[in-house]
Structure formats: structure tokens, C-alpha cells
Amino acid sequence: MNKWLKHIGVAIALFFSVSVFAHATDKVGDTIEVNNGQIWAQLKAGEEGRTTSTSEFHAQAINTYDLRVLDLRSDILAPAMMAALFGMIIIFVLFIKVNGISKLHGGFSGKLVYRWSKFDVSIHWLGAIPCLLLILTGLTLLAGRFFFQPYIGEGFWAGLVNGAKQVHDIMAIPFMIGWALMSVLWAKNQMPKMYDLKWMMVVGGYINFGPFKGKHPDAGFANAGEKLWFWAFAVFGLVVSASGMLLLFPNLFEPSRTLSLIALVLHSVAAIIITAFSIVHIFMATVMSEGGMECMVSGYCDETWASQHHNLWFDEIKENGTLKYKE
């Protein structure tokens, strides 16, 4: 009996020891086996390796990113940029043909009211002139190959797109200075007020037919439309400047390739919004609102213009004595 138990005991012991060894060999086998799927997975995940090349990004064999970025630029952003510029111009020309402009009631008074300092006027143009050039050159860089290149010669295209790049790079600097100064110094007059809602409800009184005709909603130093433009410019100006800095000074910020592509998309989106607003802004100042352009030429506006378009501001400066006429 004892003998039998001994035999069974030895058998059990042997069985366990064998299974332990079997496990051990299994483990060794797993690590020896080089898994090639793993190498591909590592490379696709952007694994960095050793290389003799000292060129940028060369330690990484494959950089993966969302390839929809490419279609986004060609199929959506490029046409959107064209629409933001030329589409808005067409819409505005048609609107003025149908609606007519906003005339001053009773014509120009001839008395000019102080509205902007010389410094304000100069920072406006410091931002505005580069902004116009950036829009035109940016349009060439984003949409030119789809909309211009097919209709012009190769040599002319090469010159055009190269010129666009150079002007775009240089104009970025004065634009950013102008943007920063305007955004910071003018913000206090651009705070939204309750009467801005009413202004929006009647589209600023610029519509000359139907229930909107002849309305003159209240407006302070800036009306609701100008405030909307100001804040859009401040916010998207920040986006366009920040993303532009990444693209302009890659050796300073050392963005990854994927970040650069994202910056490129954000840059285009912000630029499209600023462009559409700019067209509206330019039309309002030059054509739509009689007497509006004078503000950014001399810094003074006609008294009639002030009381018609910025009644609350005009009443306020009359009351607190800051009203100043041009000599």
C-alpha cells in the first residue's frame, strides 16, 4: 500500500515539474520569436530609430497623420477662400444695386467731429494695408493652383506664386503689430451692450425697404456690426498670427510636421473668416455708409454722420464736453 502511494506521489511530482519546465520553455520561445507585424506597427506608430542622417525628422521612418487634411485644403478651404473674397464682393455689389446705400439725412453738415487720433488712424493702416496684401497673396498660395494656374503660363505662375510667398512672409510682421495694437487699445470701446441686440434686429438700419426702412438703431462709439467685426478680427487675428508664426519661424518653434499641417488648416480657416469680414468692412466704409471713410482718412467724422450712426456716442461727448471740432 505504502509502495503504491510512493509511486503515485513521484508521478504527481514529476507531472508538475514537467509542466513547470514546459511553461518555462514556452516563455523563452515567445521572446526569441521576432514578430514582424510588430516592426511594421512600430514604424507606423512613428517609432524613432537610429540613423546617420542629420536632416530634420530623419530619425523617424514614417510620420502618420489624418490624410483628410489634404482634401480639406483642396476641396473646401481653397473654394471657401475664393468665395470669401470674390463671392462676398459679388453679393455686396448686388445688395447695393438692390438696396442702395445709406445716405446722410440732410447731407454733410461740414462740421467735422474728432473721432480717432492720428495714432489710431496710423495703426489702422499699419494693419489694414498688410492685411489686404496678405489676403491677396494668401489666396494665391491657397487657391491659386486651382483657380489661376490653369489660365496662365508656367513662367508667369512661378513668378506669381514666388512673389506671393515673399510678400506674404514679410507683410505678416506689420500685420501682427497692427493687429496687436488695435486689439488691445480699442477693446474698451467694443464691449457688447444691450442696445447692440436691437441694432442687430434691424440690421443696423442699412436696409432701405420693408419693415427695416428708415430705422436708426442706437449705437455707441462702435455699433454692433463694428463690434462683431472687432472681436472676430481680435480672435481670428490671434489664430492666424499664432499659426502663422509656427509656419514662418519653424527653426524657432520647431513644430512637429503634424502640428505644422494643423497650423496650416487653422491659418486658412481664420484667414477665410477675416477675409469675408474685411470685404464687408471695406464696403461699409467706402460705399455703403456715406461719410464713413473720412474717419480713417483724417480721424474726423461729419457731425451728421456721427448723430445718425453713433447717436449715443455723439450725445455722450456733447454732454461730457469731450466733443472737439476740426479747426
Add this chain to the structure above:
Amino acid sequence: MATMKFLCDTKRCIECNGCVTACKNENDSALEWGIQRRRVVTINDGVKGEASISVACMHCDDAPCMAVCPANCFYKTEDGIVLHDKDTCIGCGYCLYACPFGAPQFPKQGAFGARGKMDKCTFCAGGPEENFSEAERQKYGANRIAEGKLPMCAELCATKSLLAGDAEIVSSIFRERVAYRGSKNAAWG
């Protein structure tokens, strides 16, 4: 026509950098200081699972560089080789951002993104200039394709790890190797 492709067999690549040297030598006339069109990347260096792979422009079918270039300076030859026109290139760097393989390189790294004209592997097929012209040699390097030859890097690969040629032939050579090796880890990927 053919569809030209590179394939690097990681089971054979021994990180000798022969392809890099061959490329540099063959295209020397066009390469500015610091430009390296082909490189060998070794992952898991010195540990288990070490593998080397020779990387350059992969001459993609649907090339991201072509899609993203604002100057539209890229074009595809009838052999499916992606080339670019350095006279139209504006040096913006977008192709470098878009390329998954880091193939496009620039001779300069100045402020204002002044990078100079982009350079990349041409599959030893020169550029838009007239074949074998001095201008082609100076801007793009060798044009072995026009001579009926394959890229120097693959031709000089000692272990025949780096294959270049028509995609069908390249893949059938690789498939044959994998079948011959026979194990489940014979191929990579």
C-alpha cells in the same frame, strides 16, 4: 508603362548605408551641403527586434506632397515617379510637413521660412529639364531612368535588400523570397 516602386526587405538590410553612399555619389552634382536623399533608419537598435530600413521618397501613387504644394510644382512621370520643378518651387516646406517619410529636404533654415529650393529623391530620373542636360545635372542629379537603368541605391545594394523597379516585378521577387523563407515571420508588415 511601369509603376516604379522601392521596397526595402528588412530581413536583408544590414544597415551598411551603401545605398546612402551610392545615392550621394550618383547625385552629387545636385546635392547641397547637408542634403541626404536616402537614409537608413534602425529601430530597436541593439535590442531584440532590431530592424533596419532604407527610406527615401516612396513615389506614392496619391502623393501628399503633390496635394499640398501651393506652387503645384510636382508632377508624375509616366513611370509613376514623383518629380518636382525647382524653378517653380517656392521653398515653403509644406511638402515636408505632408510627406510621411520625411523625403523633402531644404538646403537652408533661415528665418521667415527661407528654406531654398526643395530637394528629394528623383528615383534617379532627373527632372523637368532636358534629359542629360547640364541644368538637369546641376538641379536634380542623375537621370539613370532615361538611360534605361534603375536607381543607383538599389543597384548597389549588397544584400539586394533594397529593390527598385516596376511594382509588379518588385513584389513578385519579394513574394518569392517570403515563400522560400517559409516561416510565418518571413515577411515584414
